[in-house]
Amino acid sequence: MKYGLIGSKGRLGGEVINVFSENGHNLVLEVDANHWQKNNDPEILIDCSLPEAFPGTIKLVDEIKVPLVIAVTGLTNENLNQLSELSDKIPVVQSFNFSTGIQILLQLTKIAKEKLEGWDIEISETHHRFKKDKPSGTAKMIEQIFKDGKVNTTSLRLGNVPGDHTVSFGGLGEVISISHRALSRRTFAEGILRSAEFILNKNNGLYSFTDVVFSD
Amino acid sequence: MKYGLIGSKGRLGGEVINVFSENGHNLVLEVDANHWQKNNDPEILIDCSLPEAFPGTIKLVDEIKVPLVIAVTGLTNENLNQLSELSDKIPVVQSFNFSTGIQILLQLTKIAKEKLEGWDIEISETHHRFKKDKPSGTAKMIEQIFKDGKVNTTSLRLGNVPGDHTVSFGGLGEVISISHRALSRRTFAEGILRSAEFILNKNNGLYSFTDVVFSD
Amino acid sequence: MKYGLIGSKGRLGGEVINVFSENGHNLVLEVDANHWQKNNDPEILIDCSLPEAFPGTIKLVDEIKVPLVIAVTGLTNENLNQLSELSDKIPVVQSFNFSTGIQILLQLTKIAKEKLEGWDIEISETHHRFKKDKPSGTAKMIEQIFKDGKVNTTSLRLGNVPGDHTVSFGGLGEVISISHRALSRRTFAEGILRSAEFILNKNNGLYSFTDVVFSD
Amino acid sequence: MKYGLIGSKGRLGGEVINVFSENGHNLVLEVDANHWQKNNDPEILIDCSLPEAFPGTIKLVDEIKVPLVIAVTGLTNENLNQLSELSDKIPVVQSFNFSTGIQILLQLTKIAKEKLEGWDIEISETHHRFKKDKPSGTAKMIEQIFKDGKVNTTSLRLGNVPGDHTVSFGGLGEVISISHRALSRRTFAEGILRSAEFILNKNNGLYSFTDVVFSD
Numbered sequence: 045m046k047y048g049l050i051g052s053k054g055r056l057g058g059e060v061i062n063v064f065s066e067n068g069h070n071l072v073l074e075v076d077a078n079h080w081q082k083n084n085d086p087e088i089l090i091d092c093s094l095p096e097a098f099p100g101t102i103k104l105v106d107e108i109k110v111p112l113v114i115a116v117t118g119l120t121n122e123n124l125n126q127l128s129e130l131s132d133k134i135p136v137v138q139s140f141n142f143s144t145g146i147q148i149l150l151q152l153t154k155i156a157k158e159k160l161e162g163w164d165i166e167i168s169e170t171h172h173r174f175k176k177d178k179p180s181g182t183a184k185m186i187e188q189i190f191k192d193g194k195v196n197t198t199s200l201r202l203g204n205v206p207g208d209h210t211v212s213f214g215g216l217g218e219v220i221s222i223s224h225r226a227l228s229r230r231t232f233a234e235g236i237l238r239s240a241e242f243i244l245n246k247n248n249g250l251y252s253f254t255d256v257v258f259s260d
Numbered sequence: 261m262k263y264g265l266i267g268s269k270g271r272l273g274g275e276v277i278n279v280f281s282e283n284g285h286n287l288v289l290e291v292d293a294n295h296w297q298k299n300n301d302p303e304i305l306i307d308c309s310l311p312e313a314f315p316g317t318i319k320l321v322d323e324i325k326v327p328l329v330i331a332v333t334g335l336t337n338e339n340l341n342q343l344s345e346l347s348d349k350i351p352v353v354q355s356f357n358f359s360t361g362i363q364i365l366l367q368l369t370k371i372a373k374e375k376l377e378g379w380d381i382e383i384s385e386t387h388h389r390f391k392k393d394k395p396s397g398t399a400k401m402i403e404q405i406f407k408d409g410k411v412n413t414t415s416l417r418l419g420n421v422p423g424d425h426t427v428s429f430g431g432l433g434e435v436i437s438i439s440h441r442a443l444s445r446r447t448f449a450e451g452i453l454r455s456a457e458f459i460l461n462k463n464n465g466l467y468s469f470t471d472v473v474f475s476d
Numbered sequence: 477m478k479y480g481l482i483g484s485k486g487r488l489g490g491e492v493i494n495v496f497s498e499n500g501h502n503l504v505l506e507v508d509a510n511h512w513q514k515n516n517d518p519e520i521l522i523d524c525s526l527p528e529a530f531p532g533t534i535k536l537v538d539e540i541k542v543p544l545v546i547a548v549t550g551l552t553n554e555n556l557n558q559l560s561e562l563s564d565k566i567p568v569v570q571s572f573n574f575s576t577g578i579q580i581l582l583q584l585t586k587i588a589k590e591k592l593e594g595w596d597i598e599i600s601e602t603h604h605r606f607k608k609d610k611p612s613g614t615a616k617m618i619e620q621i622f623k624d625g626k627v628n629t630t631s632l633r634l635g636n637v638p639g640d641h642t643v644s645f646g647g648l649g650e651v652i653s654i655s656h657r658a659l660s661r662r663t664f665a666e667g668i669l670r671s672a673e674f675i676l677n678k679n680n681g682l683y684s685f686t687d688v689v690f691s692d
Numbered sequence: 693m694k695y696g697l698i699g700s701k702g703r704l705g706g707e708v709i710n711v712f713s714e715n716g717h718n719l720v721l722e723v724d725a726n727h728w729q730k731n732n733d734p735e736i737l738i739d740c741s742l743p744e745a746f747p748g749t750i751k752l753v754d755e756i757k758v759p760l761v762i763a764v765t766g767l768t769n770e771n772l773n774q775l776s777e778l779s780d781k782i783p784v785v786q787s788f789n790f791s792t793g794i795q796i797l798l799q800l801t802k803i804a805k806e807k808l809e810g811w812d813i814e815i816s817e818t819h820h821r822f823k824k825d826k827p828s829g830t831a832k833m834i835e836q837i838f839k840d841g842k843v844n845t846t847s848l849r850l851g852n853v854p855g856d857h858t859v860s861f862g863g864l865g866e867v868i869s870i871s872h873r874a875l876s877r878r879t880f881a882e883g884i885l886r887s888a889e890f891i892l893n894k895n896n897g898l899y900s901f902t903d904v905v906f907s908d
Contacts, residue, residue, distance in 0.1 A: 143433070144434070145434035148372055148376065149436060152368045152371060152372060152438070155371065156364055156368060160364065164605050164633055166632040168630070168632065173646070196633070198630035198631070198632060200598040200600065200644070201596055201598070201628070202596050202644055202646025202651055203647045203648050203650070204647075204649060213361075214605070215360075215635045215636070216635050216636045217442065217446055217447030217450065218441060218442050218635070219634055219635055220364055220438075221441075222368065222436075222438055223435075223438075223439070224435070224436050225437075226434050227432075227851065227852050228852075231433030231434050234433065380821050380850050382818075382850055384846070384848065412848065415846070416846060416860070417812055417862075418814055418861075418862025419659065419811065419864050420660075421659065421862060421867065422659070428848070430850025433851070434851070435851055443636050575866055576866070577863065577867070580804055580868055583803070583807075584870065587800060588800060591799075647792075647793065648875075649791070649874065649875050649878055650793035650879050651871075651872070651873045651875065652872050652873075653870070653871040654800065654868075654869070654871075655868065656867070656868050657866060658865065658866050659865050659866055662865050663866050
């Protein structure tokens, strides 16, 4: 496929370029701060940039009307509403975390929650020191599972850690934990590729990465 | 209830006596190596002893025909077959681990296994230095989930650790772990009490602690 | 020895009573909120109570002039200054954590700090849901090691966890962690006993549990 | 510097090429199974290959007489003796692990060992599924610290984990663990570069990576 990439100079952008290239896809439009290079019309847009670039992404997608996979973390509720409106016109996949393992962690957490009523809940995330948002978008996704109760979230910033997330349930005689550890950013790039392949021929609408993983 | 306790001098036996007493139950028969004290006829038998005592337990239950909750670890397949036969005549709850959390861990592990085909599996358990069997009975229960595939189990013995179990799934870009940590032996005694209350009026048959937890 | 115990009805107080009794020591004075029972003059005072009881402890020690081992967490800097003044008249052992293992953790942390300049530092502690202070007194002891730099501390509250502490150092290619896990409150009671034996014939002064462990 | 690389087609070899190139060094001799390409005489040799290639390495170094940094895991005691003999003629750095963090872990482990006599010792290592030797060379380095006592080592193989090592000390009331986690193979390549810079002008002799780190 011919794809455009917003945030092409970032860390995740670089991984996307590698993974898409290995799978025979062509980067035809590169966008970054002070950078714009277009060789051809893209069939799909990938956004791995920062929230600052969000208005530009919305405008661009509205113009060229191609499917969007958006992996920006730190989006506000207002941003998410704008994506929802946009998805009336084009198919959109939005997630704060594109790893398959995180999808499993979310599912296991939901099941454990049902069985462990009255237990304490702690979410803990660790990321590299360069991460700008706190807590991570993924931690916020986990918090959503417990939105009807009390939950505490802690954030650690350590060196170059790609991303760890743990949900712990504490009872009076035992503790259960569900943990996920990303080994490299490549994992996220692979999830973005999977989402791009998923959405290319889908109807308009707002899809999550959960839809991508569990529709297989 | 009036209960008999085989293995009354052991560590777990002591916890059972505390928890049952706090809940108003009466210890009417105490059995241990070189120890036999009977004050009344028990309505139910609890066995927290060692595999060496197993023939005596079978004989005793067969004589007095009351329900049995058996928490002995290190039982052989032959022992389990004998329990199965015995359960034609009386109701029996058998488990290698009487913690509620372990039941959740087993269920989550089954679900993760379905979604993570081709990932590496590692089971790891840590217990106190006094534990005689290796790997733990609980680790064997987890291994059963993967009996159609390849799984590696490691055992650590550290000080006075009540019992940790972790199942890890390793993919090429990420690792997911499900962990359980017992905080004290009291947890197991509470599960034994729950099983005793469950089985008191049940039909003959061999029940697992999974039956006890998930029939609620 | 004949000892007095302030906070005799608390969780840690109960462990102290067990451990001291097993070692042949006699509880001659019991103090708790709305409770005062004296059978004899104590040779030493142990305080396992809450900061609210602190003024009473100071007053009592000043009257009877016997050595004090104080294991109260959540003391303020002002409280510590008062202890320092008191120690001109009697020997005092004060610590926020009476486990030998924590002393080792502190020492290892100091050494690692020297060698890992420029690495990120994260302190994380987990305790039972009943713990009133946050972060734990032990976490504050660890923070002191990094007082000339930047350090982040996170606190988790889970079920009945006796007390976990981890210090992590994050570099761009690797992470090092030093962890301590208390298995039961008994550990702390044993450290209090060790301190009581240490201080019985010492000169006036303010001692730490580090002094107790490393003077052996 | 002009360097030769044995094992240039392997995973670690690839990282070495990247890190050395970023630092302005020239690869002038490439050696791998069925591969030999020489553009110039190397001033130093790096060996990241497998034990099978060891006889060839010894022969080559003996011919061209340049310093050697050898990062091969799975070497036998006999191999190490041969390196020792070779080091009469040229300077050699040999280690099973070239990360700075592992050097810190080894040092902390030695200190903890002194203070925790009678505690149980467990070493645990986790690596990617492609690792051929078990336990890891690093685990063997840790075992050496406890060679006068009893120690148990467990090995886990999970996905693409670069390398985790944990040493745990278990007492009757507490557990202390020292853990290291490599975030990418790049760490090892950086340690190899540091060793190459260290050894270029050293006297003949067999050096460890500990010498490299602690002589700074």
